[in-house]
Structures are given as C-alpha cells and as structure tokens.
Amino acid sequence: MPSYRREGPVGSSDTFTRLADFVLRRPASVFPQPVLEQARYLLLDTLGIAVAAGPMDAGRIARDAAVLLYGSSDPQYSARMLFDGRRASIAGAAYAVATQTDNLDGHDGYSPTKGHIGVAVVPALAALAEARPDLTGPEALASLVIGYEVAGRAGIALHATVSDYHTSGAWNALGVAAVAARLRRLDETQLREALGIAEYHGPRSQMMREIATPTMLHDGSGPGALIGLSAAVLAERGFTGAPAITVEAPDVATHWQDLGVFWQSLHQYVKPYPICRWAHAAIDAVRGLCLAHNLTPSDIAHVQVNSFHYAATLFDGMPDTTSKAQYSLRFAVATFILHGRIGLEHISGAGLADAAVADMLTRITVTESERHSARFPAGRWADVVITTNDGRVLMSGDVHARGGPEAPVTKQDVETKYMEFAAPVLGPDRATAIRDAVLSLSDRDSRFSDLSALLYDPPKISS
Numbered sequence: 001m002p003s004y005r006r007e008g009p010v011g012s013s014d015t016f017t018r019l020a021d022f023v024l025r026r027p028a029s030v031f032p033q034p035v036l037e038q039a040r041y042l043l044l045d046t047l048g049i050a051v052a053a054g055p056m057d058a059g060r061i062a063r064d065a066a067v068l069l070y071g072s073s074d075p076q077y078s079a080r081m082l083f084d085g086r087r088a089s090i091a092g093a094a095y096a097v098a099t100q101t102d103n104l105d106g107h108d109g110y111s112p113t114k115g116h117i118g119v120a121v122v123p124a125l126a127a128l129a130e131a132r133p134d135l136t137g138p139e140a141l142a143s144l145v146i147g148y149e150v151a152g153r154a155g156i157a158l159h160a161t162v163s164d165y166h167t168s169g170a171w172n173a174l175g176v177a178a179v180a181a182r183l184r185r186l187d188e189t190q191l192r193e194a195l196g197i198a199e200y201h202g203p204r205s206q207m208m209r210e211i212a213t214p215t216m217l218h219d220g221s222g223p224g225a226l227i228g229l230s231a232a233v234l235a236e237r238g239f240t241g242a243p244a245i246t247v248e249a250p251d252v253a254t255h256w257q258d259l260g261v262f263w264q265s266l267h268q269y270v271k272p273y274p275i276c277r278w279a280h281a282a283i284d285a286v287r288g289l290c291l292a293h294n295l296t297p298s299d300i301a302h303v304q305v306n307s308f309h310y311a312a313t314l315f316d317g318m319p320d321t322t323s324k325a326q327y328s329l330r331f332a333v334a335t336f337i338l339h340g341r342i343g344l345e346h347i348s349g350a351g352l353a354d355a356a357v358a359d360m361l362t363r364i365t366v367t368e369s370e371r372h373s374a375r376f377p378a379g380r381w382a383d384v385v386i387t388t389n390d391g392r393v394l395m396s397g398d399v400h401a402r403g404g405p406e407a408p409v410t411k412q413d414v415e416t417k418y419m420e421f422a423a424p425v426l427g428p429d430r431a432t433a434i435r436d437a438v439l440s441l442s443d444r445d446s447r448f449s450d451l452s453a454l455l456y457d458p459p460k461i462s463s
Contacts, residue, residue, distance in 0.1 A: 028142035048418035059100030066096035079130035080456040091229040097123035099222030106274030113155030115168030121147030137446030151175025157252040169220025173202040176228025197231035197241035214323040269404030280401035281382035307382035308372040334360035
C-alpha cells in the first residue's frame with residue numbers, strides 16, 4: 001500500500017491539506033485583484049466561443065443528449081443549459097456546454113498542460129450557480145480561478161507520471177470537482193473523496209487518436225465536466241474514492257507546492273483563431289510576412305512551414321468536416337492567406353469547399369523542426385519561408401504563437417473577439433449586456449445572478 005494512502009483528510013498528504021485550504025477556506029477577498037480581473041476575461045472569452053458553438057451540430061446533439069440521458073427535477077441538482085434554457089442535471093448541463101464549446105477550438109488553454117481548462121470549468125460554474133442565488137461576483141471569479149489552478153496542476157502531474165498523452169478531460173475533471181466542492185460547501189473529507197473519484201473516472205482518452213482522425217470527440221472536456229460534477233455529488237452523498245494520485249502521490253508534490261502563490265490563471269493563452277493552437281505559430285509567422293511585405297495570395301508561389309512534431313501531425317488535406325478543419329495546419333495557413341483572418345464561416349459550411357483555399361493548400365509544405373520540437377510543450381514555435389512569384393525568398397525567423405504570456409493579446413482584443421463570435425448569434429444588444437455584466441463581476445457588490453439572467457435563454461436570432 002503506497003505511503004500516501006491514509007484514511008480521511010486528517011492523515012492525508014501535506015499537498016492535500018494545502019489544496020483543501022485553498023479550495024474550501026480561502027475567501028475571495030484575499031485573492032489577488034489582478035487574478036480576479038483576469039478571470040473576467042477568461043470567462044468572457046469562453047462564453048463567446050460557447051455562444052458561437054451553440055448552433056453547430058456537436059452542441060445541438062450534446063444538449064439534446066443531456067436532456068435525454070442526464071435529467072434531474074431536483075432544484076439543488078439541476079440547471080438550465082447555457083443559451084438553450086432546457087434543464088438537465090448539473091452534471092448534464094455542464095457536459096452539454098463543455099462538449100459544445102470543445103467543438104469550436106477557439107477557447108483558452110495552458111501550454112504546460114498541453115490542453116484547456118476554461119472549456120470545462122466555465123460550464124461547471126454556470127451550472128452550479130443555478131442553486132446559488134446568493135453568489136457574489138468576486139466569489140464566482142474566485143471559484144473559477146480555483147478550477148483553473150487545480151486543473152492545471154492536475155494536468156501537469158498527470159503528464160509527468162504517465163507515458164501516453166491524454167485529453168484535457170482526464171484532468172480538468174479534478175478542477176471541476178474542486179469548483180463544485182467550494183460552491184456546494186463540501187467539507188474536507190468530501191473534497192478528498194471527490195478528487196479521487198474524479199481522477200479515477202476521468203476520461204483517459206488518447207489525444208493523438210483524435211488528432212489522427214478528427215471527430216466531435218475533440219479534447220474530452222465534456223466527459224471531464226460530467227465526471228467532475230458527478231464526483232462531487234457522489235462524495236457529497238458519502239461515496240468514497242480517495243486518494244487522487246495526481247494530488248497526493250509523493251512524486252507529484254513539486255507540482256502543487258506553488259498553489260496560491262504562482263497563479264496559472266494569469267498564464268493562460270487566448271486564441272486569435274478557432275484552430276488548434278499547434279497551428280497558430282505557423283499562421284502568425286505567415287501573418288507577419290504578409291503584413292510586412294504587403295503580400296497578396298497571387299504573390300505567393302510556395303510556403304514552407306517548419307514547426308514542432310505535434311504541429312506537423314495535424315490534418316494535412318482539404319477538410320470535409322469542421323472537426324478536421326479545426327485540427328488542420330496547411331488548411332488553416334491557406335485560409336489565412338486567402339482571407340486575412342480565420343472565422344467560423346471559414347472552418348464550416350461553404351468554407352470547407354473554398355476552391356481558392358484548396359488551390360493555395362497545394363503550395364504549402366510542412367516539415368518538423370527538431371529545434372521547435374525541443375521547445376514543446378513550454379512553447380509553440382514555427383518559422384516560415386515564403387517564395388514569391390517574382391523570385392523573392394522571405395523568412396519569418398522563429399515565431400511564437402500569439403495569445404499567451406510570450407506574445408499577449410490585449411484586453412480589447414479579447415472583447416473584440418468575444419463580440420465577433422457572440423453578436424451574430426445573440427444579437428449585439430444581448431452580447432454587449434453579457435460582456436458588461438462579466439466585466440463588472442470583480443466589483444465588490446456585484447452578483448453573479450445579474451449575469452446569469454442573460455445566459456440561459458436560447459438566442460432569438462440565428463447565426
């Protein structure tokens with residue numbers, strides 16, 4: 001029996017004790033103000049993607065399935081689904097919206113985890129808030145931050161201790177369980193059991209299988225949200241499952257020592273494009289050359305992309321589904337060259353049959369660079385060489401993907417992106433009201449209910 005396995009929280013590891021203090025007992029008032037303020041923008045960004053993903057097939061199917069399979073009539077255990085209005089259990093509501101959001105790959109992420117957190121913890125917060133009409137804005141943001149901080153460390157710990165590459169759902173289940181433990185006022189014993197249950201049942205799905213054959217499975221975040229909330233309810237009612245190895249095992253302790261000191265939530269990246277971030281460095285390198293040299297599509301004879309191993313494994317041809325388009329590199333680069341941006345219309349519908357993009361795609365070559373591979377997962381790097389039709393050879397140099405600490409976007413960029421994705425679905429008035437309500441959550445006297453009143457009704461206009 002491993003030495004970290006003991007009965008109950010009193011005898012549990014020092015790491016768990018630190019985590020329990022952070023999750024259950026640290027008041028929102030002592031969270032650093034910049035952390036809470038940044039959480040507003042992570043929330044806003046994720047909501048924008050959730051809105052835009054709503055009319056897509058994956059979201060519609062997930063919401064219908066949640067009503068059919070994961071219903072509840074108990075007001076303490078049920079919630080309305082975001083931008084839909086129908087009720088499901090809190091686990092089902094979070095599952096549906098996380099799956100929906102996961103299927104439009106424009107949400108935030110954290111490089112050391114090789115994955116995404118907001119996609120699961122934002123739907124969980126929304127579902128849990130239904131039973132908390134007293135929830136203040138700062139407390140909602142603090143709970144969201146807890147989800148980011150716990151999930152991120154669980155993800156790093158998992159990657160450090162297993163041989164294969166699991167989707168985000170495998171570890172963001174623990175972040176969701178932590179948010180639920182705080183908002184449902186679980187005690188220390190229940191929190192410990194919830195984390196153990198979430199880890200044990202978390203979807204250990206294989207990320208590279210989805211990269212090889214892109215589908216609606218994406219990054220496993222829907223099942224991660226479902227398992228995380230289910231784990232909290234099970235623990236609340238006496239089910240046992242502790243310990244969580246990725247929290248309490250001695251060999252992962254170093255990953256938790258800076259909890260509450262180093263704020264991972266400040267180091268999330270925000271995506272400029274709704275495409276797998278492995279492709280973003282290449283897109284940004286092409287973007288820089290096109291802007292610097294005023295290149296048009298007709299100027300370009302060939303594009304050589306050099307990037308890291310995982311980027312080079314992305315879908316290589318002309319996609320026939322939005323899932324393949326979102327996990328593409330050559331298609332994404334071709335789309336940016338043709339349109340100067342990548343929007344939802346380019347990775348779905350008629351955008352998948354764009355003849356000009358298909359032609360440009362034939363002029364793009366992708367090669368793995370050992371130099372860039374050695375920098376992963378800490379960074380997402382690429383360099384690009386464009387040969388023009390008049391014989392010029394233009395080199396980008398090494399470029400890091402925009403959106404994270406290495407090349408941050410501005411708060412105004414986040415707001416602009418949110419409106420670009422949300423307004424066509426909700427209309428500008430409702431989209432603006434949601435934006436303003438989110439950004440006011442850090443005010444001491446704000447209430448989450450002021451925001452939630454805007455979140456659950458289905459859109460009155462379509463995209």
